[in-house]
Amino acid sequence: MFGGTGRAVQSRVAATGLSFTFYATLAVILMFLDQRGHWLDYARYGLSAAAYPVQLAVNSPSAAWHWLRGIAATRATLQQENSALRAENRALELRTLRIEALESENAKLRALAAALPDVAQKWLPAEVLNVELSTLRQRVVINKGASSGVFKGQAVLASGGLMGQVMRTGPWSSEVILITDPEHAVPVQVLRSGLRTIAVGQGNSGVMTLPYLPVNSDIKVDDLLVTSGLGGVFPAGYPVARVTDVGRDPGQPLAQVHAQPLAAIDRDREVSLVWFMPGHPAAPAPLEEVAPPPGLASAPQAVPTEPK
Amino acid sequence: MNARAVEPRAAMLFSSFVALIFQVVPLPAGLSIVRPAFLVIVVLYWSISAPRAGGLFFPFLCGLALDVFQGAVLGEHGLALVTVAFLAIRFHLLIRNKPLFEQALIAFAALAFYEFIVWCIDGFSGHTLNAGLRWLHPITGGLLWPVVSGVLARTHRPR
Numbered sequence: 001m002f003g004g005t006g007r008a009v010q011s012r013v014a015a016t017g018l019s020f021t022f023y024a025t026l027a028v029i030l031m032f033l034d035q036r037g038h039w040l041d042y043a044r045y046g047l048s049a050a051a052y053p054v055q056l057a058v059n060s061p062s063a064a065w066h067w068l069r070g071i072a073a074t075r076a077t078l079q080q081e082n083s084a085l086r087a088e089n090r091a092l093e094l095r096t097l098r099i100e101a102l103e104s105e106n107a108k109l110r111a112l113a114a115a116l117p118d119v120a121q122k123w124l125p126a127e128v129l130n131v132e133l134s135t136l137r138q139r140v141v142i143n144k145g146a147s148s149g150v151f152k153g154q155a156v157l158a159s160g161g162l163m164g165q166v167m168r169t170g171p172w173s174s175e176v177i178l179i180t181d182p183e184h185a186v187p188v189q190v191l192r193s194g195l196r197t198i199a200v201g202q203g204n205s206g207v208m209t210l211p212y213l214p215v216n217s218d219i220k221v222d223d224l225l226v227t228s229g230l231g232g233v234f235p236a237g238y239p240v241a242r243v244t245d246v247g248r249d250p251g252q253p254l255a256q257v258h259a260q261p262l263a264a265i266d267r268d269r270e271v272s273l274v275w276f277m278p279g280h281p282a283a284p285a286p287l288e289e290v291a292p293p294p295g296l297a298s299a300p301q302a303v304p305t306e307p308k
Numbered sequence: 309m310n311a312r313a314v315e316p317r318a319a320m321l322f323s324s325f326v327a328l329i330f331q332v333v334p335l336p337a338g339l340s341i342v343r344p345a346f347l348v349i350v351v352l353y354w355s356i357s358a359p360r361a362g363g364l365f366f367p368f369l370c371g372l373a374l375d376v377f378q379g380a381v382l383g384e385h386g387l388a389l390v391t392v393a394f395l396a397i398r399f400h401l402l403i404r405n406k407p408l409f410e411q412a413l414i415a416f417a418a419l420a421f422y423e424f425i426v427w428c429i430d431g432f433s434g435h436t437l438n439a440g441l442r443w444l445h446p447i448t449g450g451l452l453w454p455v456v457s458g459v460l461a462r463t464h465r466p467r
Contacts, residue, residue: 016364020394023368027390030383035433040382047376054377058332132334139379168379175379183435 045146048170055131055141055173062130066269120235122275124148126156128268129173138181138201140164142271145172150273153233157272161239161262162186162227166273178265179240180205188240189228193218196228199241199259205266208241210257215248217255225259235276315361316464320354323460324370332377341441344449347374348422349456351389352415355396356403357457358464367393380426381433388425392418408454416450 034040126144144150146169154166156176164178177184180201188199188210195218199208213219223243229236239262247256327346335343351367371386378385396403396418403414423446 016359016394016397019364020390023364023390024387027368027371027383027387030386031381031429031433034382044376044382047372051373051376054329055332058329058334062334130334131332132340137379 044168045170048145048168048173048175052170052173055129058131059129120274121277124150124273124275126271126273128271130269137183138178138203138205138265139167140176140178141173142176142273143173144273145170145174147171150174155234155238155274155276157238157274158263158265158268159270160264160268161241162234163263163265163268163271165233176271178205179263180208180261180265186234186240187228187230188225189236190219190243191224191226192220193223195219196230199225206260207244208259208261210243210259211254213255213257215250215252215255219243219246219255219257221246314465316354316358317361319460319463320358320361320366323350323354323463324366328370328373328377331374342444342448344445344452345419345422346456348389348392348419349415349449349452350460351393352396352418353457353460355393356400357461359397359400364390364393364397381429384426384429384433387429388422391425392422395421408457411457412450412453415453416446419446419449422446 030040034044124144126142129141129143131141142156150166150169152166152169156163156165162179164176164181164184166174167177168175178201179186179199180203182201182203184201186199187196189196195213197210197213197217199210201208210219210225221243224239225241225243227234227236227238227240241259241261243257243259245256245258249256324347327350330346331343334340347370351370354362355367367389368386371384371389372382374380374385374389375382403411406414420443423442427442
C-alpha cells in the first residue's frame with residue numbers, strides 16, 4: 001500500500017480484479033442469505049444496534065427544536081391547550097359511556113354471557129425518529145425495539161387510525177412499514193356495506209388504492225374503510241382510510257377507487273404499538289393458520305402482493 | 309515513507325461519515341427525490357483520487373452501511389458500490405486527468421450505472437419497481453460532482 005514504484009502500482013491494480021470478484025461474491029452470498037434463508041436476522045439485529053446512535057444524532061436537531069418549543073411555550077398557550085384537552089376528554093368520556101352500553105348490548109345479541117373486554121390488551125407509545133430511509137419507500141424508524149417487547153408484524157396505530165406494522169426490530173429501535181408503502185396491503189372492509197377488499201399503498205403518504213373492486217361493487221365517496229381482521233396481522237374494526245374518489249369506466253372490468261388514510265402519516269410523531277388479546281373474536285387470526293410456516297414466511301405484509 | 313505515499317485515510321473516513329449523515333437527514337418530500345447519493349459520490353471521489361487508500365474493502369463497507377440505514381437487502385448497495393468503485397479504480401488515471409466538466413459527466417454515468425444495479429437487484433428480490441423518479445438523483449449527483457471534488461481535494465494533497 002505504500003508502493004512508490006511503478007511495479008508496486010501495477011501489482012496493486014492487477015489485484016483489484018481478484019478482490020472485486022471476492023467482494024462481489026461476498027455481496028451476492030449476503031443477499032442470498034438475507035433474502036432467502038433469513039439466516040442473517042441476528043446480524044441485522046446487531047447492525048441496527050450499531051446504526052441507532054447515528055440515527056439518534058440525525059434526529060437530535062429536530063428533537064432539540066421540539067424540546068425548545070416545549071420550554072418556550074407560554075402559560076397562556078398551555079392553559080388553552082389544557083382546556084381544549086379537558087373538553088375533548090369530557091366528550092370522549094361521554095362517548096365511552098355509550099360504548100360500554102353498546103358493547104354489553106352487542107354481547108347480549110351475540111348470546112355471550114359477559115361483555116367482552118376491549119381487543120387491545122396493552123399499549124406502548126413510541127416516537128417516530130426523524131430519519132429518512134429509502135426515498136421511494138414509505139417506512140419510518142421508531143424509538144422502541146425488542147427490549148420493550150416489540151415484535152415483527154405488530155400493528156402500529158396513530159391518532160387517526162391504522163399506521164402500519166413493524167417490519168424489523170433492533171434492540172432499541174424498529175422499522176415500521178406504513179400502509180401507504182407500495183409493498184404493503186391491508187385487508188379492509190367498507191363499514192357501510194360490509195364489502196371486503198384489499199387497500200394497497202401507492203408510495204405517497206396521502207393516497208391508497210383499492211385495485212380489486214369490480215365496476216358494479218357497492219362503494220361510494222366518503223365511505224369509511226376499516227380493517228377486516230383477515231390476514232392475521234390487524235384486528236377487525238380499526239379505521240384505515242376514507243374513500244376519496246370512485247372511477248367507473250364501463251370499458252374496464254375493475255373500478256378505480258382511491259382512498260385517503262385517516263392517520264396523519266407524514267405528520268404524526270407519536271404512534272402506539274398495540275398488543276391484542278388472543279382468542280378475542282376481533283383479534284387477528286393466529287398466523288400459523290393463514291401464513292406459511294415461519295421458515296418460509298418471507299413477506300412481512302398482511303397479504304403478499306405478487307412481485308411485478 | 310515519503311510524503312507522496314501518505315494516504316488520506318482520516319479524511320476519507322470522516323467525509324464518508326458526513327456523507328452518510330447527509331443521506332439519512334430528512335428532507336421535504338419534493339427535495340428528497342432529487343437528493344444526490346452523497347455517499348456514492350464520496351466513495352467515487354476517493355476511488356479516483358486515492359485508489360490505494362481504501363481498496364475495495366472501503367466501498368463494500370460503505371455499501372453495507374447504506375443497506376442497514378435504508379433497510380435494503382443486505383449486500384444490495386454493497387455490490388453496486390463495489391462494482392462502481394472497481395471501474396473507477398481501474399480507470400482512475402484516465403478520469404483524474406479529464407477536465408472537471410467531463411468528470412461530472414463520468415460521475416453522472418457512474419451514478420446511473422449504480423442505480424441500474426440497485427434497480428436490477430430490487431427486481432430480483434421482488435420489490436416494486438414502479439418508481440421512475442429514482443433515475444433523477446444521478447443528474448443532481450453529476451451537478452454536485454464539481455463541488456464535492458473541489459471540497460475533498462482540499463483535504464489531502466492531490467496527486
